[in-house]
Amino acid sequence: MEKQKYRIAVMGAYGVGKTTFLGSYFNLVINKGEGVPVSLNTPEMVDQVARITGTLFKKQVPVTEKAMIENMAYSIETLGMDVEFVDVASSENFKTLPDLKSVNGILFFLSAEDLVKNPVKVKKDNEVFQEAIDYILQNSDSKWYDFQKFPLYCILTKCDAVPQVTEDELAVKTADFLNAAKGASDLASEEDVKPFLFEAGKNLRCFRTVSLGKWTDTKALPKKYEPENVLEPMEDLYAAMARVPRARKRVKRAAWAVGGLLILAVGSSWGLDIYQWEKTKEEARKLASEARYEDAINHVNQVADRNDKNELISEIYRQYEKAKFDGILPVIKDLDVNVPPEAPLEEFLEASKKVDEYLKNNSFKQASAANYEKVNSLAWYFEAGKKLLSTTPEETGHAADALNKWLETLPQLPEQWKDVASKKTKEMLEAWFDSVGPEAEIEEVEQSVARAAAFADHPNLSDDLKALLSEKQESWKKAISSKWISAGEKVIAEASALSPEEGLKKLFAFSAEKDIPENILQMAAEAVKSEYARLADTYVADRDAGKDRLSALMAEFPEMPEEQKQKLFARIKEIVQETVASISDKITAADSLETLEKHLPDLELSWEEVPDGKAGITKSFAASLTRLWETESQKIHKEASALASKNEFTSAMAMIAPSFRELAARVSDIATKAGIPMDQTDVSALVKNAAHEVVSALSKEIEGSESLEALASHLPVLDLSWEEVAEGKAGITKSFASALNRLLQAEGEKIKKEIAELAVKNEFSAARDTISTAFEKLFADTGELTMKSGTADVEAVIAKMKDRELQNLQNVHYEQCRKDFEAVRDTKDPEAIASVISRLRDFATLWPSSAKSKETEQVAVYMETVKNGVKAELMIIGGDFSAEDSFMDSPDMKIQLKKGNTLLLETKTVDNNARPSFNEKYPFTWDLQTGFSFVGIETAGMFGSDEEVFKVSVDAGGLFGYEKLNGTLKDRGNSIAVKLDITVPECPWK
Numbered sequence: 001m002e003k004q005k006y007r008i009a010v011m012g013a014y015g016v017g018k019t020t021f022l023g024s025y026f027n028l029v030i031n032k033g034e035g036v037p038v039s040l041n042t043p044e045m046v047d048q049v050a051r052i053t054g055t056l057f058k059k060q061v062p063v064t065e066k067a068m069i070e071n072m073a074y075s076i077e078t079l080g081m082d083v084e085f086v087d088v089a090s091s092e093n094f095k096t097l098p099d100l101k102s103v104n105g106i107l108f109f110l111s112a113e114d115l116v117k118n119p120v121k122v123k124k125d126n127e128v129f130q131e132a133i134d135y136i137l138q139n140s141d142s143k144w145y146d147f148q149k150f151p152l153y154c155i156l157t158k159c160d161a162v163p164q165v166t167e168d169e170l171a172v173k174t175a176d177f178l179n180a181a182k183g184a185s186d187l188a189s190e191e192d193v194k195p196f197l198f199e200a201g202k203n204l205r206c207f208r209t210v211s212l213g214k215w216t217d218t219k220a221l222p223k224k225y226e227p228e229n230v231l232e233p234m235e236d237l238y239a240a241m242a243r244v245p246r247a248r249k250r251v252k253r254a255a256w257a258v259g260g261l262l263i264l265a266v267g268s269s270w271g272l273d274i275y276q277w278e279k280t281k282e283e284a285r286k287l288a289s290e291a292r293y294e295d296a297i298n299h300v301n302q303v304a305d306r307n308d309k310n311e312l313i314s315e316i317y318r319q320y321e322k323a324k325f326d327g328i329l330p331v332i333k334d335l336d337v338n339v340p341p342e343a344p345l346e347e348f349l350e351a352s353k354k355v356d357e358y359l360k361n362n363s364f365k366q367a368s369a370a371n372y373e374k375v376n377s378l379a380w381y382f383e384a385g386k387k388l389l390s391t392t393p394e395e396t397g398h399a400a401d402a403l404n405k406w407l408e409t410l411p412q413l414p415e416q417w418k419d420v421a422s423k424k425t426k427e428m429l430e431a432w433f434d435s436v437g438p439e440a441e442i443e444e445v446e447q448s449v450a451r452a453a454a455f456a457d458h459p460n461l462s463d464d465l466k467a468l469l470s471e472k473q474e475s476w477k478k479a480i481s482s483k484w485i486s487a488g489e490k491v492i493a494e495a496s497a498l499s500p501e502e503g504l505k506k507l508f509a510f511s512a513e514k515d516i517p518e519n520i521l522q523m524a525a526e527a528v529k530s531e532y533a534r535l536a537d538t539y540v541a542d543r544d545a546g547k548d549r550l551s552a553l554m555a556e557f558p559e560m561p562e563e564q565k566q567k568l569f570a571r572i573k574e575i576v577q578e579t580v581a582s583i584s585d586k587i588t589a590a591d592s593l594e595t596l597e598k599h600l601p602d603l604e605l606s607w608e609e610v611p612d613g614k615a616g617i618t619k620s621f622a623a624s625l626t627r628l629w630e631t632e633s634q635k636i637h638k639e640a641s642a643l644a645s646k647n648e649f650t651s652a653m654a655m656i657a658p659s660f661r662e663l664a665a666r667v668s669d670i671a672t673k674a675g676i677p678m679d680q681t682d683v684s685a686l687v688k689n690a691a692h693e694v695v696s697a698l699s700k701e702i703e704g705s706e707s708l709e710a711l712a713s714h715l716p717v718l719d720l721s722w723e724e725v726a727e728g729k730a731g732i733t734k735s736f737a738s739a740l741n742r743l744l745q746a747e748g749e750k751i752k753k754e755i756a757e758l759a760v761k762n763e764f765s766a767a768r769d770t771i772s773t774a775f776e777k778l779f780a781d782t783g784e785l786t787m788k789s790g791t792a793d794v795e796a797v798i799a800k801m802k803d804r805e806l807q808n809l810q811n812v813h814y815e816q817c818r819k820d821f822e823a824v825r826d827t828k829d830p831e832a833i834a835s836v837i838s839r840l841r842d843f844a845t846l847w848p849s850s851a852k853s854k855e856t857e858q859v860a861v862y863m864e865t866v867k868n869g870v871k872a873e874l875m876i877i878g879g880d881f882s883a884e885d886s887f888m889d890s891p892d893m894k895i896q897l898k899k900g901n902t903l904l905l906e907t908k909t910v911d912n913n914a915r916p917s918f919n920e921k922y923p924f925t926w927d928l929q930t931g932f933s934f935v936g937i938e939t940a941g942m943f944g945s946d947e948e949v950f951k952v953s954v955d956a957g958g959l960f961g962y963e964k965l966n967g968t969l970k971d972r973g974n975s976i977a978v979k980l981d982i983t984v985p986e987c988p989w990k
Helices: 018-031 043-059 092-096 112-117 119-139 167-180 184-189 191-196 231-243 247-267 274-289 293-301 309-332 345-360 363-367 369-377 379-390 399-412 415-435 442-455 463-496 500-511 518-541 547-556 562-588 593-597 600-604 613-645 649-674 683-703 708-712 715-719 728-760 764-781 783-789 794-823 830-846 851-868 961-965
Strands: 004-012 073-076 081-088 105-111 152-157 205-208 870-880 893-899 902-906 917-926 931-938 947-955 967-971 974-982
Touching: 004 119, 004 231, 018 043, 018 231, 043 379, 043 399, 043 415, 081 119, 081 231, 105 112, 105 119, 105 231, 112 119, 112 152, 112 167, 119 167, 152 167, 152 231, 167 205, 205 231, 274 293, 274 309, 293 309, 309 345, 309 363, 309 369, 345 369, 345 379, 363 369, 369 379, 399 415, 399 442, 415 463, 442 463, 463 500, 463 518, 500 518, 518 547, 518 562, 547 562, 562 613, 593 613, 593 649, 600 613, 600 649, 613 649, 613 683, 649 683, 683 728, 708 728, 708 783, 728 764, 728 783, 728 794, 764 783, 764 794, 764 830, 783 794, 794 830, 794 851, 830 851, 851 870, 870 893, 870 931, 870 961, 893 917, 902 917, 931 974, 947 961, 947 967, 947 974, 961 974
Parallel strands: 004 081, 004 105, 105 152, 152 205
Antiparallel strands: 073 081, 870 917, 870 974, 893 902, 893 931, 931 947, 967 974
């Protein structure tokens, strides 16, 4: 059937959600297949809808590029409608819009959040749209019919910000908002304006909408797509526009009637040559029969205007249109727009060209509106199809270039071709992969890696294909690495087949080439190291290579690694040393000073051919002499240690000095004969060193004593003679002091442990007695040791240990008192309080000289006072009951003071005041169990019921509960101020 054109005025403030709502609507009807189906009329409309829905539902990010509402047009075949949007922007230029007077409905977007929470903002943002609505109703075709029937639809957005307000309540607020723009004085004085008042549910339809779902983050779209009232207002608007009689039809009928009368009036004045006109018609029809339609139309246009001229032109256009349409029909007859074209490119381009030529001729639309509309509705298909089929490697010359061009085309393809487009993307990607084969040069593969990196962030490449691309990129990188490794391995293999000298030269030349990767240079460097090693090993193994050849080799390769140089140096040295090796071996093997003396004549031999020979022999002789000196010294040490181990300390000390002096004299004589400089070792130092070992053994015995009794058993050692080692006795005395100190500390730890066990049981008096008894015994046990060992400070140490333990015990006792106090801070049990008071006074008795005793007594006095109760006076000062205040009335308030269910005090009622002052007092005795309930009552008078609007229970018991009765108490948005007048002793532990 023939479709009627309908225009919808779309208006709403910036950011109110027009683009998001329309995106959700087209997503539902086009992508989801819900509601009344629509057809998008132009490629621009297709692109725009694809852009908006793609941003919202594929990329899932807010739309930053807003919808171009003025370009939106679509058809509803089932309703016979062609729908166009008229964009009413937020400026005063709306009166210049050419189509505004002919709109058939209004779609007004309004923020429910601003409507409820910010009336000033909503008025400022929408003043222009209020004027535009009145302008449309007073100046458009709506004046031809009842204003009450004009379709005005309000889309309420951001409703999730005001969930407590219903749709009906929002509709009433919207009507009041629109009516307020007319002015109350105007409505009261002009009767003809009153019918134009807006009324929710009649001439104003409001819809509480949720375009996408529940927003949890203003920067991110809702995670779940749950639209509400998106299809309903649009489809209801279509139905409302279709029901309203269109004044334009009546105007057209009147115009046609007047036009017909005019034609009859002027028809009698025409004077056209009938014969010439008949010849023109005959020639034109002949041209049309030959498919020369343009020539036929031009032929008719050459004659003067007459009443049947246009009819003939229309006849030719109908034939022209039919011929063109018949040429297209085989292509579009069974066309499934949801399936992208698969025909060869040239064939499809030919069909697309026919469609373009057909649509360019606007006269075809008049000749056959149905045919024209059918072809026009498919124009997007051929436009998109050309993009789909035309992007090929053959066209671009390179598979990667073709892929890049294809990716830029993807957003322009319709949503329903997504799967095929994705498949083609993958095929083109794989075609590019295949074009870079195993035989590709390194440079070509490196270029492919760079292209892959550029594609990695392309927005039109899907995640799975990006993953595939990343995998291939890694494969190419491995291939590049493999190719470089192969090249390097080839050069290394060739170098290893040459002599070491030639192999090194080949590797040097390879490493000097440009653009070699670092790892390959490293590989070559490792190969160079290997060649240097081969070079050194070859010449070291060559027993015919003399010292001169080895020196020349190192000069030829100055960059030789130090390790290989050392190998050659070692070989040179080896050549020199081989001559003296046998003599050196014999000298080295000497096992006594007597044997070594027999080799003194070898030092006088001549070494002209081997200059280093004598130095080598002398070095060996000196080393053996030093070794034998150390061996003989160790024998003396062992002998002295053996005597000491038998407790024969006097014998040990007697043999040490003569033995070392005799050994030193003999070694010095041999060194002089050999011409060897010999360190003149201090014999006294050696004697002292050996004696120290004896002292050390004795000291260990003393220091290992496990008790004071065991230590006392070693006192006779101090009477020994220490003439050879004067400091020996001092060492032994020091050991005595060390052992005594250690044993004192051990005894102290035992005492400390015993005290700790008593403290855990709170037996602080017994613990103090234990300290006195234990340390007095320790004084007695150490008397003899202190006197004989000369450790005069022992008594001071013991006294200090005793004082420390007493102080520690006092601190533990004090901390226990603090813990006992904290344990009953909130108690309501007088017996528990009495128990703590007793323990606090025990502390003062046990530690009378401590500063903390005064502190604990203060706490005990405070607790005694609280336990017995304190006279106090509670004042209810006033309150703030703003939560109960309203525009119409302020509350009448009174306060009840209760203990349990017992009413203790009820204040006077303060009328009509949200912030009443009471200033009423209640005297009482505050104690451990005090507690009150404060109840605020809003009185309703004789005919109403009192209402409890405030209730706070205060547990004021415990040691410091009275503090809770000072300050502000709050409940349900209301509050009261209370003050307690009470005098209590100071508590330092408060």
